[in-house]
Amino acid sequence: xxxxxxxxxxxxxxxxxxxxxxxxxxxxxxxxxxxxxxxxxxxxxxxxxxxxxxxxxxxxxxxxxxxxxxxxxxxxxxxxxxxxxxxxxxxxxxxxxxxxxxxxxxxxxxxxxxxxxxxxxxxxxxxxxxxxxxxxxxxxxxxxxxxxxxxxxxxxxxxxxxxxxxxxxxxxxxxxxxxxxxxxxxxxxxxxxxxxxxxxxxxxxxxxxxxxxxxxxxxxxxxxxxxxxxxxxxxxxxxxxxxxxxxxxxxxxxxxxxxxxxxxxxxxxxxxxxxxxxxxxxxxxxxxxxxxxxxxxxxxxxxxxxxxxxxxxxxxxxxxxxxxxxxxx
Amino acid sequence: xxxxxxxxxxxxxxxxxxxxxxxxxxxxxxxxxxxxxxxxxxxxxxxxxxxxxxxxxxxxxxxxxxxxxxxxxxxxxxxxxxxxxxxxxxxxxxxxxxxxxxxxxxxxxxxxxxxxxxxxxxxxxxxxxxxxxxxxxxxxxxxxxxxxxxxxxxxxxxxxxxxxxxxxxxxxxxxxxxxxxxxxxxxxxxxxxxxxxxxxxxxxxxxxxxxxxxxxxxxxxxxxxxxxxxxxxxxxxxxxxxxxxxxxxxxxxxxxxxxxxxxxxxxxxxxxxxxxxxxxxxxxxxxxxxxxxxxxxxxxxxxxxxxxxxxxxxxxxxxxxxxxxxxxxxxxxxxxxxxxxxxxxxxxxxxxxx
Numbered sequence: 136x137x138x139x140x141x142x143x144x145x146x147x148x149x150x151x152x153x154x155x156x157x158x159x160x161x162x163x164x165x166x167x168x169x170x171x172x173x174x175x176x177x178x179x180x181x182x183x184x185x186x187x188x189x190x191x192x193x194x195x196x197x198x199x200x201x202x203x204x205x206x207x208x209x210x211x212x213x214x215x216x217x218x219x220x221x222x223x224x225x226x227x228x229x230x231x232x233x234x235x236x237x238x239x240x241x242x243x244x245x246x247x248x249x250x251x252x253x254x255x256x257x258x259x260x261x262x263x264x265x266x267x268x269x270x271x272x273x274x275x276x277x278x279x280x281x282x283x284x285x286x287x288x289x290x291x292x293x294x295x296x297x298x299x300x301x302x303x304x305x306x307x308x309x310x311x312x313x314x315x316x317x318x319x320x321x322x323x324x325x326x327x328x329x330x331x332x333x334x335x336x337x338x339x340x341x342x343x344x345x346x347x348x349x350x351x352x353x354x355x356x357x358x359x360x361x362x363x364x365x366x367x368x369x370x371x372x373x374x375x376x377x378x379x380x381x382x383x384x385x386x387x388x389x390x391x392x393x394x395x396x397x398x399x400x401x402x403x404x405x406x407x408x409x410x411x412x413x414x415x416x417x418x419x420x421x422x423x424x425x426x427x428x429x430x431x432x433x434x435x436x437x438x439x440x441x442x443x444x445x446x447x448x449x450x451x452x453x454x455x456x457x458x459x460x461x462x463x464x
Numbered sequence: 465x466x467x468x469x470x471x472x473x474x475x476x477x478x479x480x481x482x483x484x485x486x487x488x489x490x491x492x493x494x495x496x497x498x499x500x501x502x503x504x505x506x507x508x509x510x511x512x513x514x515x516x517x518x519x520x521x522x523x524x525x526x527x528x529x530x531x532x533x534x535x536x537x538x539x540x541x542x543x544x545x546x547x548x549x550x551x552x553x554x555x556x557x558x559x560x561x562x563x564x565x566x567x568x569x570x571x572x573x574x575x576x577x578x579x580x581x582x583x584x585x586x587x588x589x590x591x592x593x594x595x596x597x598x599x600x601x602x603x604x605x606x607x608x609x610x611x612x613x614x615x616x617x618x619x620x621x622x623x624x625x626x627x628x629x630x631x632x633x634x635x636x637x638x639x640x641x642x643x644x645x646x647x648x649x650x651x652x653x654x655x656x657x658x659x660x661x662x663x664x665x666x667x668x669x670x671x672x673x674x675x676x677x678x679x680x681x682x683x684x685x686x687x688x689x690x691x692x693x694x695x696x697x698x699x700x701x702x703x704x705x706x707x708x709x710x711x712x713x714x715x716x717x718x719x720x721x722x723x724x725x726x727x728x729x730x731x732x733x734x735x736x737x738x739x740x741x742x743x744x745x746x747x748x749x750x751x752x753x754x755x756x757x758x759x760x761x762x763x764x765x766x767x768x769x770x771x772x773x774x775x776x777x778x779x780x781x782x783x784x785x786x787x788x789x790x791x792x793x794x795x796x797x798x799x800x801x802x803x804x805x806x807x808x809x810x811x812x813x814x815x816x817x818x
Contacts, residue, residue, distance in 0.1 A: 241792045
């Protein structure tokens, strides 16, 4: 089993699924000859040819709209948007059309498409390249929003997203593209959508995160373990539809919960999870649910992005507040 | 810019008419569709005025374009309509009552069951956003080596939007089998075309996309069908995309929620009535000996009965059960949403008035 980076796993999933299913096509800006600005699509053009590996004009609305048109004809388009900030021109197409065609035609039409994009900051990229957009899409009915956190999950979840009969916004953690390697088997096995992954079990505290922040969250759990605190770590993975059952079951066990998101704080997906915990898990809680998040600021440019991004210390600071209120007995 | 017109406002023909103009049965079928579409339109407005229909976007005065499009397309082709292309949709098998159902606020109005409408797109309310879908649809057609064409419809206002430009800018790159049909009815709610763009015509926007563009008298059903059929045939034969600007006039308010007297002069509307597409076509059919008062009387009765049956069918169709709002959202309702559906279902049918 080869050790792969997350971006290599994304690439492998597309290779694998394009070989398995002739209806899968990929499209986007610079994804053919250039192999994608992050090299996610390297090798696809040579292997599958320019008809199925489509270099599009520089027009993000068109990329999303073209994916919609392709998907309505039974193809399985996987569209790449180069950077998260350039997803905004796609929002109209994705929300007003992709997410609605099945419902508004009462099942006559559907849009089995995937829109892939890097999500989040931490790579000192130029302006508009580091935004976290998961909540923009997760709020919208009719969509699936998936945010993998490891190479193996990126591979298995991308296969699942491509095979899913409904539109999926697949947000890849930019900072983790080449951060670490992991064994990934090219077995063509999809991982389940609509389900959280319990990364590690623990009885003292539930840490919930997704995407790039899972990396810091795991490190925080390691630090806590050194202090004798057993954190259960949950990778939400599919943000919409949200698997609250797994999170509630964990919190019923631990009684403490800290949610970590990179996106701005107000109205973020941590808020949604927290609200659900308040509604359905309050009586299991020993302390308030705390959120670690980006700030309600514009995403800073490279020099100050570390001031914005949650890190291990900020996670631990919120965890300590929880244990101050509800000490481990 | 090429401009085609066969029938003037009085129905006097000029130029060499296309072959289909010798098929009396076909010509009468086109007339029937125009008249039926107008009657349904009138019924829809009256239903709205009497509180029996939601806001409705009338296609009054634009019946020739939809009719021409409907007759120019083959069954295997794909129609991507805007929201006043009713005649084309009817021709392709959308039942009349579906238009009423839709504007009453019922998604089933877009659940077309009959071919070829079944593989067409539903009408689109956001402006121009449906146009670039044609790129993906036509690309899929090309990938599968199918001899099909996509007709992508929009109005004059849509040509101001980026979605329109992104589509026409790249259609020629792949030589896609698309005809872009711009129904220029002169008004985008309160904005006349002269205030939408400094371009002298909308057809010339095709030049920027590197494809042919032409204008046609959209109130002349013979010319419009001819021009569209020619563009569709070229696309089918590998000649690539093109753009047709059909010049017409929106005789009604933008929708039933609009009052056009606030922004346009009544004499302009009266002058436009003189160019009515149905009146001129009828005059020409009569002059050709294809139509007479007896045929008109019979059609009036048939069309009225058909429209009345559609209205009755619509009015007699109860709303879906409330939980239907969940049932076509995803291929399978996600577990996380099941409790919401159950809550709606448990509350039972909605009371009257909503």
